[in-house]
Amino acid sequence: VTITDIARLAKVSPGTVSRVVNEQDGVGAGTRERILRLIAEHGYQASFFAQNLATGSAFALGIVFPILASELVIHPVFPELLGAVGDAAGEAGYSLSLLSVPAGTRDDRVLSEVSRGRIDGVLLPDVRRGDRLLDALVDRDFPAVVVGHRDERVAWVDSDHDEAVFELTLQLLDAGHQRIALVNGPDELSACTLRRNGYTRALESRGIECEPELQANGPFSAESGFKALSPMLQLAHRPSAVVAGSDLIAAGCIEAIRARQLRIPEDVALTGFDDQPLANHLNPSLTTVRVPISDMGRTAVQMLLQLVAGEALRPRTLVLPSEIVVRDSSGTGERVIF
Amino acid sequence: VTITDIARLAKVSPGTVSRVVNEQDGVGAGTRERILRLIAEHGYQASFFAQNLATGSAFALGIVFPILASELVIHPVFPELLGAVGDAAGEAGYSLSLLSVPAGTRDDRVLSEVSRGRIDGVLLPDVRRGDRLLDALVDRDFPAVVVGHRDERVAWVDSDHDEAVFELTLQLLDAGHQRIALVNGPDELSACTLRRNGYTRALESRGIECEPELQANGPFSAESGFKALSPMLQLAHRPSAVVAGSDLIAAGCIEAIRARQLRIPEDVALTGFDDQPLANHLNPSLTTVRVPISDMGRTAVQMLLQLVAGEALRPRTLVLPSEIVVRDSSGTGERVIF
DNA sequence: CTGAAAGCGCTTACAG
DNA sequence: CTGAAAGCGCTTACAG
Numbered sequence: 001v002t003i004t005d006i007a008r009l010a011k012v013s014p015g016t017v018s019r020v021v022n023e024q025d026g027v028g029a030g031t032r033e034r035i036l037r038l039i040a041e042h043g044y045q046a047s048f049f050a051q052n053l054a055t056g057s058a059f060a061l062g063i064v065f066p067i068l069a070s071e072l073v074i075h076p077v078f079p080e081l082l083g084a085v086g087d088a089a090g091e092a093g094y095s096l097s098l099l100s101v102p103a104g105t106r107d108d109r110v111l112s113e114v115s116r117g118r119i120d121g122v123l124l125p126d127v128r129r130g131d132r133l134l135d136a137l138v139d140r141d142f143p144a145v146v147v148g149h150r151d152e153r154v155a156w157v158d159s160d161h162d163e164a165v166f167e168l169t170l171q172l173l174d175a176g177h178q179r180i181a182l183v184n185g186p187d188e189l190s191a192c193t194l195r196r197n198g199y200t201r202a203l204e205s206r207g208i209e210c211e212p213e214l215q216a217n218g219p220f221s222a223e224s225g226f227k228a229l230s231p232m233l234q235l236a237h238r239p240s241a242v243v244a245g246s247d248l249i250a251a252g253c254i255e256a257i258r259a260r261q262l263r264i265p266e267d268v269a270l271t272g273f274d275d276q277p278l279a280n281h282l283n284p285s286l287t288t289v290r291v292p293i294s295d296m297g298r299t300a301v302q303m304l305l306q307l308v309a310g311e312a313l314r315p316r317t318l319v320l321p322s323e324i325v326v327r328d329s330s331g332t333g334e335r336v337i338f
Numbered sequence: 339v340t341i342t343d344i345a346r347l348a349k350v351s352p353g354t355v356s357r358v359v360n361e362q363d364g365v366g367a368g369t370r371e372r373i374l375r376l377i378a379e380h381g382y383q384a385s386f387f388a389q390n391l392a393t394g395s396a397f398a399l400g401i402v403f404p405i406l407a408s409e410l411v412i413h414p415v416f417p418e419l420l421g422a423v424g425d426a427a428g429e430a431g432y433s434l435s436l437l438s439v440p441a442g443t444r445d446d447r448v449l450s451e452v453s454r455g456r457i458d459g460v461l462l463p464d465v466r467r468g469d470r471l472l473d474a475l476v477d478r479d480f481p482a483v484v485v486g487h488r489d490e491r492v493a494w495v496d497s498d499h500d501e502a503v504f505e506l507t508l509q510l511l512d513a514g515h516q517r518i519a520l521v522n523g524p525d526e527l528s529a530c531t532l533r534r535n536g537y538t539r540a541l542e543s544r545g546i547e548c549e550p551e552l553q554a555n556g557p558f559s560a561e562s563g564f565k566a567l568s569p570m571l572q573l574a575h576r577p578s579a580v581v582a583g584s585d586l587i588a589a590g591c592i593e594a595i596r597a598r599q600l601r602i603p604e605d606v607a608l609t610g611f612d613d614q615p616l617a618n619h620l621n622p623s624l625t626t627v628r629v630p631i632s633d634m635g636r637t638a639v640q641m642l643l644q645l646v647a648g649e650a651l652r653p654r655t656l657v658l659p660s661e662i663v664v665r666d667s668s669g670t671g672e673r674v675i676f
Numbered sequence: 677c678t679g680a681a682a683g684c685g686c687t688t689a690c691a692g
Numbered sequence: 693c694t695g696a697a698a699g700c701g702c703t704t705a706c707a708g
């Protein structure tokens with residue numbers, strides 16, 4: 001059932017029906033009512049393609065889903081992010097297109113969707129410093145919002161990684177720790193730089209020097225955490241606490257600490273980041289940071305929609321607060337099971 | 339740059355350019371070459387909307403993303419599934435639309451996308467018995483493939499839940515366990531019914547009776563596992579092994595077993611399902627089942643694409659083998675850290 | 677082998 | 693307040 005069908009039934013022109021559908025005024029009350037009834041009766045819904053072709057708008061947003069096909073590494077926050085973003089887009093009448101491709105062809109795929117007009121704007125939750133795709137998008141001035149990474153050239157939404165780690169480190173310092181290691185995620189992520197800043201700032205606030213031998217970077221994996229921490233634990237003066245860049249890294253740290261027959265948190269205290277579903281069920285349960293992923297996703301969609309509408313975005317960047325979840329591994333609080 | 343631009347430059351009609359773009363024959367070799375060069379030179383790409391409007395095909399697949407907004411419960415397999423499905427769709431030139439909405443409006447949203455012609459087919463990874471959306475889709479005879487659930491009315495791809503649990507239970511029986519509990523997922527999922535079947539079949543194969551007091555159903559959450567297992571551990575004759583319906587349920591079982599001061603696997607052996615990233619880092623590491631999610635996703639896309647093309651699907655259903663990952667919690671094998 | 681023309685289902689100035 | 697008409701960028705019988 002097309003707009004022409006409705007027009008014929010209502011004995012008006014398709015243009016008039018279009019005006020009613022798009023809630024434009026300039027249509028007599030009687031006519032409008034008649035048309036509305038017919039639309040409801042026949043369950044008419046405008047064809048997206050015809051609308052798109054006529055208006056140039058796709059009513060679709062894209063999200064670049066960061067899967068590294070070769071590694072099958074998926075950051076644990078994505079399911080929640082996708083849910084929130086999908087909801088927010090749907091509520092605004094936009095569909096959400098998942099732009100996931102094996103690394104390498106990623107840029108082409110996204111750029112093709114963009115230039116073929118299939119999406120009106122794009123959400124980028126996996127940008128790192130030096131990202132080529134972002135460069136291309138910035139060049140074209142295509143509506144884009146980055147999530148979880150900060151780049152001055154574009155709009156972004158992020159959480160306060162620095163504050164969270166500052167706070168976490170301070171708690172460890174308050175518990176008496178003097179040698180605190182940082183087993184961080186990849187350095188090309190602004191989030192990891194920020195976390196390092198928080199760590200450094202906390203140590204400095206207590207006049208403690210940051211020692212390079214107690215700092216490491218690597219991918220967000222348990223293996224990476226294990227490999228980074230193991231040598232530190234063999235130092236003459238080993239760390240008594242570890243701030244890990246993610247829960248998965250922390251899981252690797254737990255293995256490393258166990259392998260040295262040390263207890264957590266008595267011998268080595270430990271914190272993670274992300275609050276994955278199982279973080280609470282590691283042994284000991286993991287003190288970690290809960291990031292407001294859903295809020296970030298919803299906010300990012302709002303911002304993107306403004307950009308798509310051609311509105312000025314102010315503010316263009318947003319930092320949302322995260323929350324520290326104290327459990328057993330840090331030795332700085334009480335445990336809650338569920 | 340549109341097809342008309344290219345046509346003008348090549349001094350041919352748009353129709354001829356269209357034939358070249360769509361690799362139809364009936365175009366002179368010289369003309370074809372000239373047009374191809376122009377296309378490459380100007381980076382022409384056909385507009386999706388115009389193509390769609392002319393052909394009626396959306397070149398888009400939808401996937402109903404199972405987020406329960408109220409509960410924020412997301413099954414751990416979805417990131418991997420989305421990645422695989424997105425890749426497969428992209429390779430076939432199809433985009434993947436994420437149809438995620440708060441439960442309740444879900445059906446309307448999906449049906450609207452369908453009737454407005456925005457998607458050509460839909461993947462359903464979250465169907466349960468009595469699913470209204472599936473009913474509606476079946477009624478309309480709309481191309482759909484279900485993943486991880488079996489319903490005779492539609493095409494589906496699933497893994498061999500029954501075999502996996504049969505095998506797992508057999509291993510426990512072989513290790514000498516006589517009283518084995520089943521803390522299963524929701525009963526509306528065919529996957530859980532199948533798992534129960536595997537469990538039952540294994541016990542019966544050894545002439546052991548299935549006792550109702552050792553069986554429970556509930557959501558895929560740690561809390562659910564905790565609540566279901568706790569009373570069983572207080573039975574006069576408590577189970578010496580537990581088959582859990584998911585890793586998260588198993589995590590709750592670990593808590594319950596610990597709360598009774600029992601050791602795993604010495605006092606109570608335990609198995610999970612899914613092999614989530616952290617399953618290997620629970621204490622003890624969890625014996626579990628790895629489901630071939632990526633394969634299932636890719637296969638589902640292939641099947642859906644056949645349906646979309648109007649081809650007959652044979653076979654219409656497919657069962658892929660899963661793999662048992664033996665770790666410490668079951669006491670039936672050796673441990674591997676990474 | 678190639679072109680002219682109609683059509684896909686909308687929207688939107690432009691008239692009246 | 694309403695209609696007729698052109699246009700969005702393709703595709704596809706139909707001629708030639």
